[in-house]
Amino acid sequence: MYVNIGIHHVRPGKEKELEAAMTKFGEAHRGHKGLITVFGWRDESTGAMIGTALWDSKEDFLAARTDLARGIEGINFEELDFSSEGYRGEPLIWT
Numbered sequence: 001m002y003v004n005i006g007i008h009h010v011r012p013g014k015e016k017e018l019e020a021a022m023t024k025f026g027e028a029h030r031g032h033k034g035l036i037t038v039f040g041w042r043d044e045s046t047g048a049m050i051g052t053a054l055w056d057s058k059e060d061f062l063a064a065r066t067d068l069a070r071g072i073e074g075i076n077f078e079e080l081d082f083s084s085e086g087y088r089g090e091p092l093i094w095t
Contacts, residue, residue: 002055008081028071034060
């Protein structure tokens with residue numbers, strides 16, 4: 001399994017726009033070999049918006065990257081969030 005996580009610290013007043021951008025990115029995942037699930041959620045304490053995608057393998061994720069990038073073409077994340085972080089890797093613990 002392979003995990004891709006994006007954490008967005010949304011600019012005030014840009015919540016709906018960032019949610020729409022994350023939805024568009026999530027939709028770009030549809031139909032790709034190896035995708036287990038993709039979802040976005042908001043952290044209750046900080047308001048950060050987090051996108052999470054689970055893949056069967058790193059190779060499946062890498063094979064989809066071109067289409068995923070197309071899914072967010074034209075979106076200026078610098079206008080929507082004041083900082084963001086991305087994390088990728090294989091789970092260390094799975095229950």
